[in-house]
Amino acid sequence: MRFDERDLWLDELLGLPELPADLPGLPPGTVPYLPCDVAAVVRTVREAPVTAADVFIDLGAGLGRPTLLAHLLSGVRAVGVELQSHLVDHARTAATRLGLDDVRFTVADAAAGDIPEGSVYFIYASFNGAALARVLGALERIAARRPIVLCAVGFEVRESWLRERRSASPELVFYDSSR
Numbered sequence: 001m002r003f004d005e006r007d008l009w010l011d012e013l014l015g016l017p018e019l020p021a022d023l024p025g026l027p028p029g030t031v032p033y034l035p036c037d038v039a040a041v042v043r044t045v046r047e048a049p050v051t052a053a054d055v056f057i058d059l060g061a062g063l064g065r066p067t068l069l070a071h072l073l074s075g076v077r078a079v080g081v082e083l084q085s086h087l088v089d090h091a092r093t094a095a096t097r098l099g100l101d102d103v104r105f106t107v108a109d110a111a112a113g114d115i116p117e118g119s120v121y122f123i124y125a126s127f128n129g130a131a132l133a134r135v136l137g138a139l140e141r142i143a144a145r146r147p148i149v150l151c152a153v154g155f156e157v158r159e160s161w162l163r164e165r166r167s168a169s170p171e172l173v174f175y176d177s178s179r
Contacts, residue, residue: 010038011065014064014065014068015097016065017063034124040171041122043172044153044172054120056120057081059081060081060082061088063091072100075102080106081108082107083110091105092104115142117145119146123150123151125154136159140177150174150177161177161178
């Protein structure tokens with residue numbers, strides 16, 4: 001099975017719809033919804049590692065594929081944070097249909113600092129520029145209170161408070177907070 005076929009199969013299994021249109025007028029620095037492939041989520045759960053003792057936060061959760069899958073693979077309490085309410089509605093419907101009590105989705109703007117406390121943070125192509133800088137600033141404030149792991153798919157971060165840890169996959173980089 002090719003990766004894109006696997007991703008479509010999983011979306012069907014999870015009850016996620018085909019890619020919906022983005023809402024008009026997304027804030028600057030917010031990237032339109034683009035689903036993360038299943039392989040990156042599986043690698044994240046294995047290599048971070050994500051365990052049932054963690055709280056997994058998916059920033060820019062979209063339809064919720066990483067949030068749902070991280071929970072199903074590890075038993076982690078998982079929270080998806082997404083700006084677009086219609087995407088959150090789909091994600092919530094999937095979690096309810098699957099009976100996942102330890103998974104929730106919230107409509108919030110992570111770039112405005114609306115980031116819940118967690119131990120593992122997952123970001124895939126959700127922010128750039130000043131919006132990404134604001135997200136990293138909010139994560140730094142959380143990391144000042146507790147250790148966190150940042151899982152970045154498709155981009156690298158250069159922050160003095162983060163220690164880079166390479167993945168076996170070139171598109172995935174882990175960062176451990178150093179405070």
